[in-house]
Amino acid sequence: xxxxxxxxxxxxxxxxxxxxxxxxxxxxxxxxxxxxxxxxxxxxxxxxxxxxxxxxxxxxxxxxxxxxxxxxxxxxxxxxxxxxxxxxxxxxxxxxxxxxxxxxxxxxx
Amino acid sequence: xxxxxxxxxxxxxxxxxxxxxxxxxxxxxxxxxxxxxxxxxxxxxxxxxxxxxxxxxxxxxxxxxxxxxxxxxxxxxxxxxxxxxxxxxxxxxxxxxxxxxxxxxxxxxxxxxxxx
Numbered sequence: 001x002x003x004x005x006x007x008x009x010x011x012x013x014x015x016x017x018x019x020x021x022x023x024x025x026x027x028x029x030x031x032x033x034x035x036x037x038x039x040x041x042x043x044x045x046x047x048x049x050x051x052x053x054x055x056x057x058x059x060x061x062x063x064x065x066x067x068x069x070x071x072x073x074x075x076x077x078x079x080x081x082x083x084x085x086x087x088x089x090x091x092x093x094x095x096x097x098x099x100x101x102x103x104x105x106x107x108x109x
Numbered sequence: 110x111x112x113x114x115x116x117x118x119x120x121x122x123x124x125x126x127x128x129x130x131x132x133x134x135x136x137x138x139x140x141x142x143x144x145x146x147x148x149x150x151x152x153x154x155x156x157x158x159x160x161x162x163x164x165x166x167x168x169x170x171x172x173x174x175x176x177x178x179x180x181x182x183x184x185x186x187x188x189x190x191x192x193x194x195x196x197x198x199x200x201x202x203x204x205x206x207x208x209x210x211x212x213x214x215x216x217x218x219x220x221x222x223x224x225x
Contacts, residue, residue, distance in 0.1 A: 009149070034214075043113070043199050043216030044152070089151055096142060096167060097214060099151035 003027050004092050006100025013107050019077040021103045023090035026071065030092035035064065035075050036099075038087045047088070048075070080107045111135055113217035115200050121223045122190045130185040130220050132200030140203045141183040142167070142214065143175060145196040152199060158183055190224045197221050 005024045013019045023033075034049035050057045050064040050073065057064045063076040077084055085107050090100040116131040132141065139160050144152040154167030158177040172194060174186045183202075187194060200217040 004151075006151070041218070043201075043218050045216065046213045096154045096157055097152075098168075099144075099153070101149055101151045 003094075003098050004090060004100040006090050006103060008103060009101065010104045011106070013080045013105065015080065015082060015107055015109050017080050017107075019075075019080045019084070019105055019107070021075045021088055021090070021105070022072065023074065023092075023100050024070075024072045025092050025098075027092070027094055027098075028071070030094055030098075032093035033064070033066065033073050034091050034093075034097070035062075036089045036091060038089065038102075044089060077105075080105075082107045082109050113200055113202055113215050115198075115217040115220050117220060118218070119221045119223075121225065122187075123225055124191060126190050127186070127188050128190065128222075129187075130198055130200075130222075132183045132185070132202075132217060133181055134183075134200075134202040134215070135181065136202060136204070136215065137180070138202035138204050138215075139180075140205065141177065142201040142203075143173070143183065143185045144199045144201065145169065145194075146199060146219070147196050155185065155198075190222075192224045195222060195224045 035047045036044035037047045038044040048062045052068050061078045066073045088103045091097040113134045142157040143155040146152045153169045156175040158164045161180040164175045176184045198220045201214045203214045
């Protein structure tokens, strides 16, 4: 039973465009929402994270938007670059981390 | 400082065989985790440990056992491998329970396991 739903499964964006990945969760006890980036053959690495008392967090080209009432959060990648091509996972913390299904992002040059 | 390392990188097993995956971390982290990653399902927590000598079940523990005899090592065992256990296995560690105080979970490079 997936408690964190992520969409889309795959995403193709042109260089310079905006990539948007969405996640929805069910468990209102989740209290920390990180995003992980994974390159082929590597383990996931923390990209950016947010707590539910904040509606938005920005770090460079990466922004998390959080809607507590809708139980949804999203990752926006501005000015997407080919080097951003990777699989992105949202996650939510309860006991350990519950991950979304992942989004494979391809940024075309 | 190697971070989190995993051994082996790749393994092929026959159904019914047993094996142990080794995870080691050199960051003096209290918490360690084992996940499996399957296409379209993200990462799922198998077992975790909150300190030396302690282990607990995660989301998908059946068919796996773990041990944390030393703080820096977390072993994942498959007693009788099944094709359904074909997956990529990731170990992770954190100083505190993942997310507490914004704590980062650091992942190893993964072990690819194929069970025939």
